[in-house]
Amino acid sequence: MFQYDFMNNAFAAAGIVAVVSGIVGYFLVMRGQTFAGHALSHIGFAGATGASLIGLAPLWGLVGFTLAAGITMGVLSERISNRDVAIGIVLALALGLGLLFLHYYTSFATQATALLFGNVLAVDHTMIATLAVLSIVTLLALGAIMRPLIFASLQPELAEAKGVPLRFVSTAFLAVVALAVSECAQIVGVLLVFTLMVGPPAAAQRLATGLWSGLALAALLALAEAWLGITIAYYTDWPVSFCIACLSALGYFAAVLMPLPRARMTASEPA
Amino acid sequence: MNAVELDHVTLMLGARAVLADTSFAIRPGEFIGVLGPNGAGKTTLMRAILGLLPPAGGTLRVFGEAPQRGNPHIGYLPQVRTVLPDLRVRGLDFIAASLNGERWGLPHASRADRRMIDDTLALVGARALANRPISAMSGGERQRLLLAQALIGSPKLLLLDEPLISLDAHHQEVAIDVVRKISRERGITVLFSAHELNQLLGTLDRVLYLGNGRAVLGTVDEVITAPVLSKLYGTDIQVLRADGHIFVMSRGRDVEGSAHQHDHNHDGHGHHHH
Numbered sequence: 001m002f003q004y005d006f007m008n009n010a011f012a013a014a015g016i017v018a019v020v021s022g023i024v025g026y027f028l029v030m031r032g033q034t035f036a037g038h039a040l041s042h043i044g045f046a047g048a049t050g051a052s053l054i055g056l057a058p059l060w061g062l063v064g065f066t067l068a069a070g071i072t073m074g075v076l077s078e079r080i081s082n083r084d085v086a087i088g089i090v091l092a093l094a095l096g097l098g099l100l101f102l103h104y105y106t107s108f109a110t111q112a113t114a115l116l117f118g119n120v121l122a123v124d125h126t127m128i129a130t131l132a133v134l135s136i137v138t139l140l141a142l143g144a145i146m147r148p149l150i151f152a153s154l155q156p157e158l159a160e161a162k163g164v165p166l167r168f169v170s171t172a173f174l175a176v177v178a179l180a181v182s183e184c185a186q187i188v189g190v191l192l193v194f195t196l197m198v199g200p201p202a203a204a205q206r207l208a209t210g211l212w213s214g215l216a217l218a219a220l221l222a223l224a225e226a227w228l229g230i231t232i233a234y235y236t237d238w239p240v241s242f243c244i245a246c247l248s249a250l251g252y253f254a255a256v257l258m259p260l261p262r263a264r265m266t267a268s269e270p271a
Numbered sequence: 272m273n274a275v276e277l278d279h280v281t282l283m284l285g286a287r288a289v290l291a292d293t294s295f296a297i298r299p300g301e302f303i304g305v306l307g308p309n310g311a312g313k314t315t316l317m318r319a320i321l322g323l324l325p326p327a328g329g330t331l332r333v334f335g336e337a338p339q340r341g342n343p344h345i346g347y348l349p350q351v352r353t354v355l356p357d358l359r360v361r362g363l364d365f366i367a368a369s370l371n372g373e374r375w376g377l378p379h380a381s382r383a384d385r386r387m388i389d390d391t392l393a394l395v396g397a398r399a400l401a402n403r404p405i406s407a408m409s410g411g412e413r414q415r416l417l418l419a420q421a422l423i424g425s426p427k428l429l430l431l432d433e434p435l436i437s438l439d440a441h442h443q444e445v446a447i448d449v450v451r452k453i454s455r456e457r458g459i460t461v462l463f464s465a466h467e468l469n470q471l472l473g474t475l476d477r478v479l480y481l482g483n484g485r486a487v488l489g490t491v492d493e494v495i496t497a498p499v500l501s502k503l504y505g506t507d508i509q510v511l512r513a514d515g516h517i518f519v520m521s522r523g524r525d526v527e528g529s530a531h532q533h534d535h536n537h538d539g540h541g542h543h544h545h
Binding site: 030143144145146147148150151152154155157158159160161162163164205206208209210211 | 420
């Protein structure tokens with residue numbers, strides 16, 4: 001299958017995005033903000049369709065809308081980003097808005113499917129370069145805030161007392177998530193960003209107890225699921241995003257059902 | 272120089288004065304039991320000392336200086352809120368994340384950091400927690416982990432906000448003993464908030480009793496009296512002493528007993544670790 005240029009492109013693009021999704025998603029899961037990530041992708045849908053409508057590349061609409069939404073959620077912070085109802089209503093509104101933009105956009109059906117469910121087989125070299133640059137920016141930004149982010153995620157009260165600017169850190173993190181969501185949506189679509197951003201990191205967090213081992217495992221799982229998904233799609237002619245979604249679910253539930261190491265669970269210390 | 276000094280301090284939480292025009296001074300090395308009904312301002316006072324809540328009036332000094340966020344002389348154990356149930360982060364990494372956690376960039380725990388964490392865990396008898404995931408710990412084990420964390424970096428002042436919550440009776444005794452031993456050895460000033468006075472009777476030097484926007488600092492005999500507590504609770508309080516225990520009663524009910532009933536068994540695992 002590697003004799004086809006579009007397959008090579010698909011592997012390259014999915015590889016780049018999977019690694020970023022796995023790593024950013026690890027913190028999304030750690031902070032219990034997966035729903036916020038889901039909402040960002042839906043808001044991105046409105047951005048992407050809006051961009052198409054005015055003749056821009058959907059990716060930039062995605063990036064612009066998710067970034068704006070992520071930063072807004074971060075600034076409103078406690079008041080909104082952890083409130084499921086508010087987020088749910090905003091994401092429904094965003095999807096509705098996306099539908100309106102599509103309504104005025106002529107190539108309705110193909111465009112909608114590509115945005116909602118991804119179209120990794122249509123990725124070209126320009127897109128790969130763009131995704132690579134975006135990924136580097138995303139990971140650099142995450143690296144810059146990683147230390148206070150972990151502290152603030154695990155122990156917000158203490159982090160605040162030690163001088164961590166909680167609101168800035170959570171806003172910067174949501175901006176990072178916005179970028180990752182935009183990239184991820186190019187591969188698996190806005191509806192299925194969970195498959196790469198939540199499934200693999202959640203599985204990794206069940207299996208690994210160390211930070212670096214967990215991050216590495218999250219990235220590796222996402223990469224494996226993305227590439228294996230494309231391969232299965234190639235041989236079965238099923239949609240790529242479906243295959244990745246299956247592998248993501250399989251990976252997560254396998255990790256959940258795997259028995260925890262008992263010796264550690266019941267280990268007790270000398271009295 | 273006093274460890275903590277309040278000079279006509281008023282602390283506001285929204286429109287409510289949690290402390291109004293309050294003055295007292297805590298001397299270095301004192302073990303202070305911080306008591307009072309729910310909402311009396313125990314946590315608020317600690318947040319003010321940490322520099323998280325500027326006083327609306329008066330002067331608050333910590334070792335002679337204005338409170339400042341990130342003060343390295345203060346070890347803080349916040350009141351336990353919900354810990355994400357699925358968090359399989361190891362105890363060691365959990366504490367390591369708090370060391371210099373306010374610095375930007377990638378996390379990094381040096382060998383010296385790890386040894387320091389290990390030594391401090393050993394100090395509170397919790398070395399085995401270093402390699403256990405947080406999600407597999409009982410409430411009591413988590414508390415001991417947090418206590419160890421508060422002791423890292425040789426603080427001169429320990430702010431312990433309800434450290435006995437979710438500990439069973441045995442581990443409550445252990446926790447009190449550990450704090451007392453370490454604070455005596457190192458001359459650390461301790462503010463130890465609790466719902467129950469009796470467990471701390473043998474340990475504390477003085478009591479800081481909060482209530483009704485006021486605070487009274489003094490020995491047990493000075494503070495735990497019907498007139499003082501009646502003022503702080505804003506209702507008729509009787510103080511009964513029996514068999515070395517003190518019972519603070521309001522209309523025949525133990526006010527401390529009824530206040531801390533919701534704290535029982537946050538363990539969630541149903542088994543005890545000894």
